[in-house]
Amino acid sequence: MKITVINGTERKGCTHAMKEIFLSAMGEGNSVREYWLPRDCPAFCTGCKACYFNNIEVCPHSQYTVPVWNDILAADLLVFTSPVYVFHVTAQMKALLDHYGTKWMAHSPEREMFGKQAVIITNAIGQGMGKTAADIKDSLDFWGVAHTHIIKLALFQAEWEKVDVRRKNNFQKNCMRISEKIQSRKKVKPRLKIKGLFYMMKTVQKMIDRAERRAGREPTTDWQHWKKNGWMDGKKPWSGEIYE
Ligand SMILES: Cc1cc2nc3c(=O)[nH]c(=O)nc-3n(C[C@H](O)[C@H](O)[C@H](O)COP(=O)(O)O)c2cc1C
Secondary structure: OEEEEEEOOOOOOHHHHHHHHHHHHOOOOOEEEEEEOOOOOOOOOOOOOHHHHOOHHHOOOHHHHHHHHHHHHHOOEEEEEEEOEOOEOOHHHHHHHHOOHHHOOOOOOOHHHHHOEEEEEEEEOOOOHHHHHHHHHHHHHHHOOOEEEEEEEEOOOOOHHHOOHHHHHHHHHHHHHHHHHHHHOOOOOOOHHHHHHHHHHHHHHHHHHHHHHHOOOOOOHHHHHHHHOOHHHOOOOOOOOOOO
């Protein structure tokens, strides 16, 4: 499997240790590409919206955002990690995800996403893991990722070495279980929620297009993207049809 890992911290702490255990559970023979934040995307989205009117290649930070996105697109499995920082994802992870707002289904999603699986790994001393995982999962769901697994662990310690052994063992078992589930899926099709979001967003695109035409304006970049992919004419991004 091709695995792309986006590490939401550069520290080699608890999050790193958990990610390493998950990758070991995935076994041998995978090709793994890792990015570390903020090193590999040290910029905040400026809000210029250039990507919404064109694509991410015109982003002022494209030297960071395009290589990361290309490896996200190339992967079978995406792994996102983040410790909990004040009940949420790290600022550097949020900064990266902001750059890909244009890839949400409300705009111009990529059909490759609908055949991918993802894992979110998060931890905290005590609380905030649900919201942190949701910060990442919102993007993954709206990008169209077919299946996302969440692995979270309350550590009750600040250092991995001090974390209770039973807690670590349960985490390792959980990683094995999720790894088996991921590898047992031969053909990846999106779950119902993702398909539902796709149809909802298709309706939204149609409504926007009607309003644009009534106002005498050209079809939007997003509408053209949906049209070009055949999604306005009945094709589905998960149907395996041959595209030009
Ligand atoms: C800025 C900051 C904010 C944090 N906020 C929370 C929090 O809201 N809830 C919590 O239980 N732990 C919180 N923690 C603790 C970390 O989530 C925890 O120590 C985590 O294991 C750190 O991951 P690391 O070892 O990979 O750096 C915070 C730590 C930092 C540095």
